[in-house]
Amino acid sequence: MRVHHYSLCxxxxxxxxLALPQNRKAESIPNGFDFPANQTTxxxxxxxxxxxxxxxxxxxxxxxxxxxxxxxxxxxETWYSVDETFxxxxxxxLEMRKLQRSFRVPRQFQKTGLQPQAAGTSLASFTLFSGDLxxxxxxxxxxxxxxxxxxxxxxxxxxxxxxxxxxxxxxSAVALKTVWWIVKRSGLTAMPVWDPDLNPPIETGNDxxxxxxxxxxxxxxxxxxxxxxxxxxxxxxPATTTRVVPLESFYHFALTEDQLKQMKAQQPNIPNxxxxxxxxxxxxVALHYTTKEIPDWVWATFWWxxxxxxxxxxxxxxxxxxxxxxxxxxxxxxxxxxxxxxxSGAHVAFNPWLxxxxxxxxxxNCMTCHRRAVFSGKSSDSAFLPVTHGxxxxxDARFKDSTKVDFLWSVFFESH
Numbered sequence: 001m002r003v004h005h006y007s008l009c010x011x012x013x014x015x016x017x018l019a020l021p022q023n024r025k026a027e028s029i030p031n032g033f034d035f036p037a038n039q040t041t042x043x044x045x046x047x048x049x050x051x052x053x054x055x056x057x058x059x060x061x062x063x064x065x066x067x068x069x070x071x072x073x074x075x076x077e078t079w080y081s082v083d084e085t086f087x088x089x090x091x092x093x094l095e096m097r098k099l100q101r102s103f104r105v106p107r108q109f110q111k112t113g114l115q116p117q118a119a120g121t122s123l124a125s126f127t128l129f130s131g132d133l134x135x136x137x138x139x140x141x142x143x144x145x146x147x148x149x150x151x152x153x154x155x156x157x158x159x160x161x162x163x164x165x166x167x168x169x170x171x172s173a174v175a176l177k178t179v180w181w182i183v184k185r186s187g188l189t190a191m192p193v194w195d196p197d198l199n200p201p202i203e204t205g206n207d208x209x210x211x212x213x214x215x216x217x218x219x220x221x222x223x224x225x226x227x228x229x230x231x232x233x234x235x236x237x238p239a240t241t242t243r244v245v246p247l248e249s250f251y252h253f254a255l256t257e258d259q260l261k262q263m264k265a266q267q268p269n270i271p272n273x274x275x276x277x278x279x280x281x282x283x284x285v286a287l288h289y290t291t292k293e294i295p296d297w298v299w300a301t302f303w304w305x306x307x308x309x310x311x312x313x314x315x316x317x318x319x320x321x322x323x324x325x326x327x328x329x330x331x332x333x334x335x336x337x338x339x340x341x342x343x344s345g346a347h348v349a350f351n352p353w354l355x356x357x358x359x360x361x362x363x364x365n366c367m368t369c370h371r372r373a374v375f376s377g378k379s380s381d382s383a384f385l386p387v388t389h390g391x392x393x394x395x396d397a398r399f400k401d402s403t404k405v406d407f408l409w410s411v412f413f414e415s416h
Contacts, residue, residue: 033064046334055316058300063320079128086414133173179286182272194352250283286353346390365389374402
């Protein structure tokens, strides 16, 4: 939950209280935020290359899922964790839940099957699923590998890839991934900021450790003068003039001792983790959501920026997006191919915190990556590299004798 810093002490205590177990019921995106939208309407926007219309819709859904609950956290924070959605054992009463802030290494940063370990720093992350998505997984038993195998075995070698698929998710299904940056509860914490103009593509990938600019995050004040700067080291470079921003400009919460132990056990190379203590914060730096409103899903990806009103990624943000959420930029994708980016030959939509680190990551498309998610029972199913853009060829070797899992890597990775 976003913490209001009337004082540093109050912020730490309040953040700690919010991390205590509290009853949480999963909430849906409320009415009035164009969700789920009419499929034909969205497909018409896509086919007309109506970028403004597509962006307005994705911003509107973002506004709905970031609406605060009665206890203050964003609606999406009430959704179901990976374990609640795909785990074998289920809680006796899912309405009696606490917030699911259980950090895991992002799947694309893990070594799985034939996929090499992604170069670069790990990040704090967790994934959540809406109630309708979770309900469909359990109803169709998509959390079980045996179900996926049964579906795959039901096709013969002549079945075209378009027909080799699990049942389609409902149009109200939403999956969401988050990325967080640890901020010390005292002093200033350096945090990299993605500026495309300052970071031309690097052949081996633009890992966060290569980014050329940082901001200094201050947890002690609710606001900071726009022109305030300090001298601070950024990404092992010599100290330079760095803009100071308040922690209040991020969605954030205080870390517990249990969360720190969990992160250290799983991913000890997260920046700022080794000397982190309970009461330090995590600030939301990136969020990625997808909705099954069209057959290929609607894809939207967000990242924090200290100049959130500048450039094309700020365009079409409606007044419905309120408060701290107006500090995030957004890229959207309704198609793997259109509208084509100049010089790339197909549509590009990536999150700098998640995809930039990969070779060709800054010219990739999240939809293309997820289109390649399949189940065949082969170890090669887990390999998603290289990231790319454009519609994959129908004769792609990974599609042979495989079943599409409706764009959700989680169905493959998390089923048991």
